[in-house]
Amino acid sequence: MHYVTVEGLTKSYGVKPLFNNISFHIEEGDKIALVALNGTGKSTLLRILCGKETPDEGKVWIHKGVTVVMLDQQADFDMSKSVIENIFDHSHPVLNAIKEYELLTDEEGPEPDVDKLSEAITRMDDLNAWHFDTKVKQILGKLNIHHLDRIMSTLSGGQQKRVALAKVLIDIGFEHKHTLLIMDEPTNHLDVAMIEWLENYLDQEKVTLLLVTHDRYFLDNVCNEILEIDQEQLFVYKGDYLNYLEKKAAREESERASVEKARNTFRKELEWMRKQPKARTTKSKSRIDAFYDVKEKATTRLQNQQLELNVKMSRLGGKILELKKVYKSFGNLVITKGFDYTFAKGERIGIVGKNGVGKSTFINMLLGLEQPDSGKINVGETIIFGDYSQQGLVVKEDMRIIEFVKNIAENFPLADGTKVSAAQFLELFLFPPEKQYTYISKLSGGEKRRLHLLSILFRNPNFLVLDEPTNDLDLPTLSILENFLLDYQGCIIIVSHDRYFMDKLVDHLFVFEGNGEIRDFPGNYTQYREWEKDQDRERADSKKEVKPVEKPIEAPVQQVAENKTRKLSFKEKREIELLEQEIEKLEAEKKDIETKLASGEIAFDKLEPLTLRIGEIIQLLDEKGMRWLELSE
Structure with a gap:
């Protein structure tokens, strides 16, 4: 099925066009990544496709049976309403039933009224809403979204982004047979486990997808086609990122x-x-x-869009950074528990762990922005930190790019001993002369990140601390940044969920396992994940090998039963019962179809629907089986 046709599309901001007379098509099942330098129109093109902006010229045709759903970088929420009200923001009997049931059975909420809960369950039964509710639970659980009655304004930026992602995934799973899903940087603010789950989810849902991402592993695992905007033109490439x-x-x-x-x-x-x-x-x-x-x-100017990072690094002395018996906690959240470590010259350390385990707090302690509860952090006299934080640029008032840079310094030393002016250095960072007089407020998110990086390197740091450095940076800039960091002689600490970036740069990892435990793992992220999976397999095998112990005669029967049964909430018990019933029905239907297909007596016009249905059943059995295992464990 043909989804979208774009013909002769042109869009400009000011004098310079973002793209000029571009055309392309999107077919059902396509999974396309959009690649370009920051500020050249990626997000604008996505917004034109979903009707949020209009082109200067050209046409966008979308099939009347196709629903366009977009995950934007800036979610449009009603900040005065709760999480669940924003997720289920349009009225429909099934959605209303699920919303009421989820609020009543929220594990973080108060005990539900028995009569209201009984009514909600009856309504769910009547509307046959349990299958979709299972999918909603999976999405909310995997994205770590709880406290559904919390008001949106009380959530952090990362939590709001995850709610926006959950809303989009729930929308495409509800009644939209033909959906074009548009995603702008979907992996921002997700930890690696969430990113890996999202990859599998998008593959299973068989959606038609157009996305912008800086995560190359995500791009390779999800997409099969790349569109590139380069010098106002559009180029199409089939295959993966390497191709x-x-x-x-x-x-x-x-x-x-x-x-x-x-x-x-x-x-x-x-x-x-x-x-x-x-x-x-x-x-x-x-x-x-x-x-x-x-x-x-x-007279065509061949633009070599190369970000050249060859800044001079300040001398690094013998003493770098020492942590001695460092303790830090916030209430019940323990960040470090007697942590000891001495940094060596040229170390490259990656920091990984789930959201909320204290990675940013640890970084702030190294930088002196947070003080430990006890212990010592000794910083060498020659150390000059370069803090590339998620906070981004801090500008007291809106100013032009060139003014901001000149406020730091007029000239900057390069590694070869020469100096360049502020304007020349900006050109090295892909800010041409005509762009340098633009106000910072007019820059795209990625351009602001690039300018932030430039401002840090101007100070000639010898110890770089990079907190999610890949967020909002375009892929060409990321590639050059990686090459620069590979040659960098100073120390580097990287906090990132970008697996490709980590694999390429770090020598070992600090793995924040929770409750103050920090594992020093000798290898990159992929090696750590392989080790972690091996550990999981070994634990699973060891459980299988354990023989059941005979019940002692003197042991009370009631006590054994209590130890054997995990305390499940009413909601979980109800869900397990429904899953077992649904799995039994699906298995019976699958067996019936297999018998019909094996008989060889099926009419040709009925063969294809049965084949498609058995594929759907297998997928449903996988989903429901995984959910049953999650609950039973």
Whole structure:
């Protein structure tokens, strides 16, 4: 099924176009990643497709049977309403029933009224809403969304982003057979376990997808096509990110050869033009027209969009950073429990752990922004920290880019001993002269992040602390940043959920396991995940090998039963009962269809629907089986 056609689309802000006369198609089942430098129109194009912005020229045609659902970087919530009211923000009998049931059975809420709960269960039964409720529970649980009655304004930015993601996933799972899901940086504010779950979920749901992401593993695992906006034009690449890089390099090489050929032709034609008399024949007129075409091609500026990071690093002394018996906690949340560590020159450490275990607090203690409850943190005299935080740029008042940079310094030393002016350094960071007089408030999120990085490197740090450095940065900039960090001689600490970025740069990990436990793991993130999975398998195997112990004669029967049964909430007990009934029905239906297919007596026109249905049943059995296992464990 054909979903979207875009023809001749043009959009400008000010004088310079973001993209010019671009066209492409989206078919059912496509999973497309949109790639471009920050500030060249990625988010604008997404917003045009879902009707939130209008193009200057061109047309967007969307099939009348297709519903467009978008996860924007800035979610549009009613901040005075609760989490569940924002998630289920439109009225429908099934959605209303689920909303009421979820509020009554919220484990973080008060004990429900028995009569109201009974009415809610009856309504769920009548509307056959249990299957969709199971999917809602899975989404909310995996994204760690609880306290459904909390008001949105009390949530952090990361929590709000996860609520927005949950709302979008619930929307596409409800009544929308044909959905185009548009996602702008969906992995921001998700920990790695959530990102891995989202990859699997999007694959299972078989949605049609258009997304912008900086996470290359996520891109490779989810997408099969890449659209690139480059110098106002759009290019299409089938395949994964590596294939895109190879094909792009070949395209740029071909463009360079084409421009060089045009320049040679231009020199010859220019000489002919200068010799031409004023009275020109019809034949020479066509050659003159061709000359101007060649001139335009020959004067094409081949932009080498390369972020060159070769700043000078301040000298690093013998003493770097020491932590001795560091304790830190906030109420019941223990961050560190007697942590000891001495940093060596050139160390590259990644910090990983679930959201809320204290990674940012740990970083703030290293930087002196937070004090430990006890213990010592000794910083070497030569250490100059470069803190690339999630907070981003701090500007007292809106100012132009060039003014902001000159307030730091007029000139900046490079690694080779030379100096460059503020304007020249901005060009190295892909801020051309015409862009340097733009107000910071007018920059895209990624451009602000790039400017923030520039302002940190100006100070010649020798100890970089990078807290989620990949958020909102475009892929070309990330690639160059990685190459710079590989050659960087100072110490680096990276807090990131970008698995590709971590794998490429870190030597070992500090794994925050909760309750103040910090594991020093010798390897990168992928190696850690493999080790973690091996540990899970070993624990599972050891449980299987344990033989049941005979019940002692003197043990009270009632006590044994109490120890054997885990305390399940009413809601969980009800869900297990329903899952067992649904799994039994699905197994019976699957067996019936298999018998019919094996008989060889099915009419051809009924064969395809039965084949599709058995695929749906297998997927449903997987989903419900996983949920049953989660509850039973």
